[in-house]
Amino acid sequence: MEGMTPMDNEAPTVTRMNELPDRTKDFLSKLDEDDIDNLEDAIKFYATVRTMGHVVKWLAITVLAIIVGIASLYENTLKIWGWFHK
Structure with missing residues (x-):
């Protein structure tokens, strides 16, 4: 795309179409x-x-976070339960 100027979006539609590459103009036509x-x-x-x-x-x-959180909560609950019931 060397040597091409950016398209002027404020130009009238006819002028903007002239600024497009030939391949694009052929496709659109x-x-x-x-x-x-x-x-x-x-x-x-x-x-x-x-x-x-997204x-x-x-x-x-x-x-995944809920599954990991439930597993961690279960493990730590069992650990605390073990402390009180020795």
């Missing part, structure tokens, strides 16, 4: 309404999957 709808749906789906990935990650960490 071949899209019809259904393709655009599909791309918008794909972008929304990708955002949802990323969000769910939720599942933290859910797994929470479940």
Whole structure:
């Protein structure tokens, strides 16, 4: 991407399209309404999957922490019980 200037987002749409690489312009020129709808749906789906990935990650960490906490609590409860019932 050497020699390319960053796209001016404030420029009118026609001018912005001229600043795009040729490959991108060719790709966009071949899209019809259904393709655009599909791309918008794909972008929304990708955002949802990323969000769910974060939720599942933290859910797994929470479940693991609860399991370790219960095991530790059980072990220490037995230890304290042993101190009082010798």
